[in-house]
Amino acid sequence: MSVPVSTSLNEPPRPTTELKADVRKVNFHYGERHALKNISLPIPQRSVTALIGPSGCGKSTLLRCFNRMHDLYPGNRYEGEIILHPSNVNILSPTVDPMEMRLKTGMVFQKPNPFPKSIFENVAYGLRLRLINDRQVLQQKVEESLQAAALWDEVKDRLNHSAVKLSGGQQQRLCVARALATEPELLLLDEPTSALDPIATSKIEDMVFALKESVTILIVTHNMEQAARIADFTAFMYLGELIEYGPTSQIFQNPKNPLTEKYLTGTFG
Numbered sequence: 001m002s003v004p005v006s007t008s009l010n011e012p013p014r015p016t017t018e019l020k021a022d023v024r025k026v027n028f029h030y031g032e033r034h035a036l037k038n039i040s041l042p043i044p045q046r047s048v049t050a051l052i053g054p055s056g057c058g059k060s061t062l063l064r065c066f067n068r069m070h071d072l073y074p075g076n077r078y079e080g081e082i083i084l085h086p087s088n089v090n091i092l093s094p095t096v097d098p099m100e101m102r103l104k105t106g107m108v109f110q111k112p113n114p115f116p117k118s119i120f121e122n123v124a125y126g127l128r129l130r131l132i133n134d135r136q137v138l139q140q141k142v143e144e145s146l147q148a149a150a151l152w153d154e155v156k157d158r159l160n161h162s163a164v165k166l167s168g169g170q171q172q173r174l175c176v177a178r179a180l181a182t183e184p185e186l187l188l189l190d191e192p193t194s195a196l197d198p199i200a201t202s203k204i205e206d207m208v209f210a211l212k213e214s215v216t217i218l219i220v221t222h223n224m225e226q227a228a229r230i231a232d233f234t235a236f237m238y239l240g241e242l243i244e245y246g247p248t249s250q251i252f253q254n255p256k257n258p259l260t261e262k263y264l265t266g267t268f269g
């Protein structure tokens, strides 16, 4: 696979690998607050792209544009496009139903948030929303999703037990299984391991590594070692701007922008 070279200040390279999504000149405003400034970023398919940068630089804001979560609050405003491939749909288009976009993406948050239901019903939830109620279909999908989230072996004998009684790491993998059950085009992970211990973190990282064979993953992380371990591509953001983007190895070993280097070497600010 040929890979893009790094770039700086809103001129991302065009990867020759196929794209799952293409962020084009995106601006985002929380009311008066201009939180994303002219972001352009390719998202290569079946790969992991990490969003890194100091607190408040806009990583979560960008992630939440992909599933139109910002539409849930009044006063928020998008400009620009996020083109989803191969359909060529602009996720940010006012004519696109935000609910439809949420069904095409799966999102996992910093803190595990299982529903107070059984393990089975947590995973089946999105399927039932799509009016899939056939027991056999549900059973098969639930098993496949739990397998993909590397949780099946630990819960297969207690699918009817309450999800909130699982450990934090298991709950987080359950949330990934729930997100995967509806076969999303994009999996959005917002600091998914920040509340987990090293063993649970390592299980999630292994799972992400295996999952990218089938789904394109976008992850926000503060953990630089984690980005270096699991991301194929890395985007460094600062004050709402994309400062540098490229293959992870190149961003970490040979950053082109002094700001990126300062951030990665801990000499920032």
Ligand SMILES: Nc1ncnc2c1ncn2[C@@H]1O[C@H](COP(=O)(O)OP(=O)(O)OP(=O)(O)O)[C@@H](O)[C@H]1O
Binding pocket: 030, 033, 035, 053, 054, 055, 056, 057, 058, 059, 060, 061, 062
């Ligand atoms: N609901 C909101 N209303 C107004 N401003 C917001 C809102 N949410 C975030 N912001 C602001 O937008 C900017 C980007 O926030 P965002 O949460 O995207 O940053 P981040 O890089 O994900 O930070 P962190 O690493 O701390 O999670 C910040 O200045 C933040 O204060």
